[in-house]
Amino acid sequence: DTGVSQNPRHKITKRGQNVTFRCDPISEHNRLYWYRQTLGQGPEFLTYFQNEAQLEKSRLLSDRFSAERPKGSFSTLEIQRTEQGDSAMYLCASSLGAGRLNTEAFFGQGTRLTVV
Amino acid sequence: GDSVTQMEGPVTLSEEAFLTINCTYTATGYPSLFWYVQYPGEGLQLLLKATKADDKGSNKGFEATYRKETTSFHLEKGSVQVSDSAVYFCALRWTGKLIFGQGTTLQVKP
Numbered sequence: 001d002t003g004v005s006q007n008p009r010h011k012i013t014k015r016g017q018n019v020t021f022r023c024d025p026i027s028e029h030n031r032l033y034w035y036r037q038t039l040g041q042g043p044e045f046l047t048y049f050q051n052e053a054q055l056e057k058s059r060l061l062s063d064r065f066s067a068e069r070p071k072g073s074f075s076t077l078e079i080q081r082t083e084q085g086d087s088a089m090y091l092c093a094s095s096l097g098a099g100r101l102n103t104e105a106f107f108g109q110g111t112r113l114t115v116v
Numbered sequence: 117g118d119s120v121t122q123m124e125g126p127v128t129l130s131e132e133a134f135l136t137i138n139c140t141y142t143a144t145g146y147p148s149l150f151w152y153v154q155y156p157g158e159g160l161q162l163l164l165k166a167t168k169a170d171d172k173g174s175n176k177g178f179e180a181t182y183r184k185e186t187t188s189f190h191l192e193k194g195s196v197q198v199s200d201s202a203v204y205f206c207a208l209r210w211t212g213k214l215i216f217g218q219g220t221t222l223q224v225k226p
Contacts, residue, residue, distance in 0.1 A: 031212060033212075033213060033214070035216075040218070040219070041218050041219065042120075042205050042207075042216030042217050042218045042219045043160070043205070043214075043216045044216075045213045045214070045215065048212055048213055050212070055212060056211070056212065056213060091159075091160070093160075093214075097212060100210070100211065100212075102148075102209065102212065104162050104165075105162070105214060106162075107159045107160040107161070108159060109158075109159045110159060
């Protein structure tokens, strides 16, 4: 297993366009997380899945953002009608967990989004 | 809500100096505490963790002790190296998600 994989690594888009990112977690991990990180800040939680169920979404998550994990394996994060403020690094992480028990969360390299 | 506060950076030290990066937290439950490190050009990596009060996490010469009475999890290393230059993040987890502090940049000069 090569760890958590994110694609693309970089994305430049024009304001108003839609973008979609993909995350492939470690294969046996049932939990998958999305975070956003801006320069000089820590990762900010967006949402997480246990298998295919989306268990929690941040209240900060605009309705322009949607995430899916249809078969409980890979996940996609879509941003509609992108704005310049969406420019950030989008991180994906995965872990094995049940209830409040969790193994270590492993992070991908991230997708850097630039909205121009 | 749950939150993590770290000392402001950047922290600049000479090689072999002693390092402390302060971290305090606010949590409604009994969280696990973590330090993650992000080296230049790389992804976040777990450095160490502690799952209950008075536990000490350690790795690569770094240590941190879970202090419930002061709600702290300060990161320490006795002798830093140039290769320790990175951004360090303190984090907590009570329910499924990790909550991170804002990060502290450490620069170690030869």
